[in-house]
Amino acid sequence: MATVAAVIASTHxxxxxxxxxxxxxxxxxxxxxxxxxIEAFRATLTRAEPDVLLMVGxxxxxxxxxxxxxxxxxxxxxFFDANWYxxxxxxxxxxxxxxxQEDLAAHILREGLDAGFDLAFSNELRIxxxxxxxxxxxxxxxxxxxxxxxxxxxAPPMPRPSRFVxxxxxxxxxxxxxxxxxxxxxxxxxxxxLELGGPRQFGEHGPDPEFDRKAVAxxxxxxxxxxxxxxxxxxxxxxxxxxxxxxxxxxxxGAAGDGAKADHVDTLDLFHTMEAYFTWYPEGALR
Amino acid sequence: MSTYLLDKFLYTVDRDPQLVExxxxxxxxxxxxWEGEIANSLLNCHPAERSTWLRFTDAERQAIREHDHVALFxxxxxxxxxxxxxxxxxxRDHGPLEYQKAYARAMEHIRxxxxxxxx
Numbered sequence: 001m002a003t004v005a006a007v008i009a010s011t012h013x014x015x016x017x018x019x020x021x022x023x024x025x026x027x028x029x030x031x032x033x034x035x036x037x038i039e040a041f042r043a044t045l046t047r048a049e050p051d052v053l054l055m056v057g058x059x060x061x062x063x064x065x066x067x068x069x070x071x072x073x074x075x076x077x078x079f080f081d082a083n084w085y086x087x088x089x090x091x092x093x094x095x096x097x098x099x100x101q102e103d104l105a106a107h108i109l110r111e112g113l114d115a116g117f118d119l120a121f122s123n124e125l126r127i128x129x130x131x132x133x134x135x136x137x138x139x140x141x142x143x144x145x146x147x148x149x150x151x152x153x154x155a156p157p158m159p160r161p162s163r164f165v166x167x168x169x170x171x172x173x174x175x176x177x178x179x180x181x182x183x184x185x186x187x188x189x190x191x192x193x194l195e196l197g198g199p200r201q202f203g204e205h206g207p208d209p210e211f212d213r214k215a216v217a218x219x220x221x222x223x224x225x226x227x228x229x230x231x232x233x234x235x236x237x238x239x240x241x242x243x244x245x246x247x248x249x250x251x252x253x254g255a256a257g258d259g260a261k262a263d264h265v266d267t268l269d270l271f272h273t274m275e276a277y278f279t280w281y282p283e284g285a286l287r
Numbered sequence: 288m289s290t291y292l293l294d295k296f297l298y299t300v301d302r303d304p305q306l307v308e309x310x311x312x313x314x315x316x317x318x319x320x321w322e323g324e325i326a327n328s329l330l331n332c333h334p335a336e337r338s339t340w341l342r343f344t345d346a347e348r349q350a351i352r353e354h355d356h357v358a359l360f361x362x363x364x365x366x367x368x369x370x371x372x373x374x375x376x377x378x379r380d381h382g383p384l385e386y387q388k389a390y391a392r393a394m395e396h397i398r399x400x401x402x403x404x405x406x
Contacts, residue, residue: 010336014351060367061298061365061367061368062302065298065330066294066295066406067330068331084302085302086301086302086371086375087352089304089375090336090371090374090375107301132359136392141298154367154399155406156404156405156406165367195361196366196367196370197356197366197367197368197370197390198366198391198394198397199392199394199395199396199397200371200391201387201389201390201391202384202387202388202390202391203353203391237399237400239403241401244365252308261311266317271384
């Protein structure tokens with residue numbers, strides 16, 4: 001059976017690529033600290049020696065649209081082209097091509113359906129920065145096959161937070177039941193408090209530092225019950241109008257396990273949003 | 288109310304480099320053309336297969352015609368779609384982050400709960 005080599009949860013900041021590669025007067029003052037934190041975070045994945053990456057993210061109205069919107073979707077294809085014209089335009093993100101791991105995708109779809117998750121699928125999926133940002137930060141070689149899993153954190157009605165936790169638990173079990181001698185890292189990205197297109201956007205900090213402080217503690221301590229006791233679809237409007245992306249962090253808490261304390265925790269307070277990075281190593285996972 | 292159609296306008300324009308420029312330069316003309324040609328297109332189907340019932344309200348047409356991101360927000364347009372497209376059109380006329388901050392300042396009178404964006 002496959003081994004979960006690491007569980008990793010991260011924010012996906014589309015400005016990292018440009019900030020980290022810019023030089024001279026174009027290089028923002030926070031870039032060096034940001035790069036140092038990312039390199040330490042990257043080492044936590046390298047140490048896990050993964051063969052395959054299960055990537056949880058959310059399409060930002062690129063390929064998935066309101067005429068046909070899945071709640072949870074698994075990409076099953078030999079390849080995934082990546083990044084879109086408007087991400088190139090706004091963030092300077094490069095076009096990428098990633099290999100797919102179709103056997104794991106087929107296993108997740110079949111066994112996930114049988115476990116009560118009505119997963120949608122795509123055989124031709126162009127992925128966006130919710131998946132490519134963690135490739136750029138954690139595995140810039142982009143040399144490992146992936147299985148992308150998209151969640152709807154963007155277009156109401158959305159599944160409730162508890163459903164994200166349940167899917168995270170299920171994905172962990174589905175990887176562990178995959179009959180392959182492979183090491184799989186489960187990587188998911190979301191947001192802490194975030195406002196996009198509203199009056200609280202692009203402030204000196206994220207829109208709700210108090211929410212961010214609590215959220216980091218929930219994640220770092222694996223405090224799923226504490227998090228679920230406070231976080232609802234309605235409550236997530238208060239910290240910022242794009243904060244429903246926090247539900248992808250809740251999915252990753254489910255994948256990491258109840259009460260699982262993260263082995264690596266780091267944050268970076270930037271303008272507009274707080275960055276947050278977490279890695280868990282399941283017991284016995286490291287070689 | 289046709290929140291879905293507002294989102295469809297923003298989505299189809301934002302993903303097309305030529306339409307981004309056309310909407311920046313000629314919002315009224317782009318709106319007229321779009322409502323006639325694109326509003327009822329089924330995006331993942333053969334062009335001959337079309338919807339028949341989608342049209343804007345006058346308030347929605349005015350918000351689009353006037354590049355009014357505050358009105359679009361109040362009408363329930365998806366804030367991510369509006370922001371992304373308006374950055375593409377207008378960031379170039381300002382210094383770093385100036386446009387994004389001014390965009391927020393123009394909305395600072397808006398309080399929670401924000402308009403519903405469900406479609």
